[in-house]
Amino acid sequence: MSTYLITGIGRGIGQELARALLMRGERVIGTLRDPAQVPASLSAFAESGQLKLLTLDVQDGASIAEAARQLDEPVDVLVNNAGIIGQRNASSLDTDAESFLETLRVNTLGPLRVIQAFLPHLRRSKAAKIMTISSRMGSMSHAKSDRIAYRASKAAVNKVMQGLATDLQPEGIAVFAVHPGWVRTDMGGSGADIAVEESAAGLIRLIDGLSLKETGGFFDWTGDRLSF
Structure with missing residues (x-):
């Protein structure tokens, strides 16, 4: 049994990752802005103690630090899942600066802060892994400008993860x-390509299969390596 720390398990990919890992017997530490809102599919695991809930808002440094202080056990895998889409239809010509900054705080600085705070727990594992949910929308090979704040935040978090891999x-x-x-969730929409169960299963296979040899890489849910 391994211990997984997953941010943002309240819905979507985070919720399904937590459920699937719990079903196969893993220990999961899940974060929510309000643990009272634990999804029904996870509540029995929380009651049994297999799932530990932490209050955490990735925009709030004090919240992250307090969550880390409340945890006293090794973490084998950290999954940075919490994120927002930001302004859905805003291009580089009409994006709002404050909304852009919020998207960067959540999608880029949030994962970095979480890693920094929980690094002592990861160091207690024999072979720790960090997986951050990004997006091909942030790839520099894609020139589209819709949802520009989201695209920029994912390009930036890719670079941050590359730097952390080196460090x-x-x-x-x-x-x-x-x-x-492109997953059928609240963020991805009902017209997306794949079900959340399919995405989560692929991500878990990635977690299981990737090692230090591939550190710093960018992969899709099927295991293919992507360009930044």
Whole structure:
């Protein structure tokens, strides 16, 4: 049994990742802005103690630090899942600066802050891994400008993860960015390509299969390596 820390398990990919891992017997530490809002599909695991809930808002540094203080156990896998889409239809010509900054705080600085806060827990694992949910929309090979804040935040978090991979490789901690696919969630919409169960299953296979040899890489949910 391994211990997984997953941010944003209240819905979507985070909720399904937590459910699938719990079903196969893993220990999961899940974060929510309000633990009282734990999804019904996870409540029995929380009651049994297999799922530990932490209050955490990735925009709030004090909240992240307090959550880390409340945890006293090794973390084998950290999944940075919490994120927002930002302004859905805003291009580079009409994006709002404050909304853009909020998207960067959640999608880029949030994962970095979480990793920094929980690094002592990851260091207690024999072979820790960090997986951050990114998106192909942030790839520099895609020139589209719709949802520009989201695209920029994912491009930035990819670079942050690449830097962390370099910094943490000597400690044996592997770091990856992943594209989960276009998933039918509240964020992806009902017309998206794949079901959340399919995406989560692919991401879990990635977590299981990737090692320090692939650290710093960007992969999609099927296991294909992507270009930044």
